[in-house]
Amino acid sequence: MLDRLPPEICTYIFDFACRDSGCTGRSLSLVSRYVYQTSELVRYTSIVLIGRSQILSFAEFVGNTSIPLKTRYLFINGQESEEELDSMLRNAHRGERNARIEYARLAGLLPRGDERLKDAKEAITREYVNVDILLGSDGAAAVETILRRLGPTLEILDIALNEYVAKMLLNPVSLPRLVDLTTRCGFPLRRDNIPALEPTPSLRHLHIVDTILQWHCVEHFLQNGISYFAPALTDLRLTQLQEDEVVITHLEYALGLVPPNQHSSKVTQLPHTLERVLLKPAVAPTSWTTCSCCDDTQEYRNLVGHARLLRDKDHRVLLLNADCIAPPDDLYFQEWREKADGAACEWDASDLDFNSADEPGT
Structure with a gap:
């Protein structure tokens, strides 16, 4: 038919x-x-890439095809599990371990000033520096190829990469039609530089998911970050916030609620177009009564308390209750699917925290 x-x-x-x-x-x-x-x-309107293999294969495809790709919705999840990352790290550090073994062997045979011993020590340094390249360079090159190729038509992007790939996304990317970005890694931040994502006036909705598995902290997005790549942002969502309240103090200044100080010298004002900021803490940490140095509950209470004060200062700020358990693995994929199906960006704000700032943050 x-x-x-x-x-x-x-x-x-x-x-x-x-x-x-x-x-x-x-x-x-x-x-x-x-x-x-x-x-x-x-x-190719809607593309989902899960895992390193799919990312590398699709990058090779888009780099060689003559098909006029017009992808509008892209979901990239290259974040391995902690077990997979541990295995990758062991393999990547193999060269460094061998170099250390060789250095120890030579140290037992040669006098301290011997040139061969110096070369062996330099070999350790080279192998150590090479670890990040082994872990991140191929993946970063593949992601950059994909974003450059799909960039002209891309509207909705959800991206999660391991920390080694994320911090090696160094080349500027243009996504002129991007409307909605969910980032669960450092993208588009770059160390000690302006963000990799060029200014994108079309970007309206930004969702930043905090994670302890990354090299960045959420507050880094407020340091010459959001205001640079999202100059016309209307909705900002920060979720899974960890135990550090610095992100709230930075956000206060970025919203223009407090004067600048030495701790916010690198923070820039958020766009004047901003209409809503949605905050959600991570699951409350477990109290370690037998080890005070491992107990993050007080810092977590400070984070929640400070977030409540910020909520009371600015009507644009909404504070959600933390989940009792960690969100399911497919939560962000389901959110992305709904957007790709045509659903408007309506973040669920039904479970609001109305507690006062002096109540326990649990």
């Missing part, structure tokens, strides 16, 4: 059908020659 429809109508239908993880697009390409041809331009 599809073969009898005009290509314009088929393309319109396929555009809606392909707003999933990419499965529909792959299936359409196998139906018939006519369906393959008429669905070609919309098969």
Whole structure:
């Protein structure tokens, strides 16, 4: 039946059908020659990439294809589990371990000033520096290739990468039509430099998910970050906030609620277009009654208390109650799917924290 429809109508239908993880697009390409041809331009409307293998493979594809890709929705999750990262680290540090073994062997045979001993020590340093390159360079190059290729049409992006890949995304990226960005890694921040994402006036909704698995902290986004790459932002969401209240003090200054001080010297004002800031702390930490140095509960209470004070100062700030348990792994994917299906960016603000600032932050 599809073969009898005009290509314009088929393309319109396929555009809606392909707003999933990419499965529909792959299936359409196998139906018939006519369906393959008429669905070609919309098969890549929505792309989901999970894991290093898919990211590298898709980067190779977009780098070589002549198909005019018009991807509007992209979900990239290259964040390995802690167990996988530990395994990667052990493999990456193998060269350094061997270099240290060789240095120890030579140290037992050669006098201290021997040139060979000096070379062996320098080899340790080289191998140590090489670890970050081994862990992040290929992945970063692949992600940059994907973003550059899909950038002209991309509207909604959810990105999560391990810390080694995220901190090596160094080349500027242009996403001129981006409207909604969820970042669960350091992207688009760069160490000691302006963000990698060029100023994007179309960007309205920014969701920053805090994580202890990254090299950055959420407050870094307020230091010549958000105001640079999202000059017309309307909605800012900070979730899974950890035990440090510095992000709240930075946010106070960024909202223009307190005068600058030595601790906020690098913080820039948020765009005047901002209409709403949604804050959500992470799950409350467990109290370690037997080890005060491991007990983060007081810092967590400070974070929540300070967030409540900020909420009371500015009507734009909404504070959500923390979850009792960690959110499910597929939570952000489901949010992205709903947006790709056409749902408006309506962050759930039904579970608000109305407690006073002096109540325990638990």
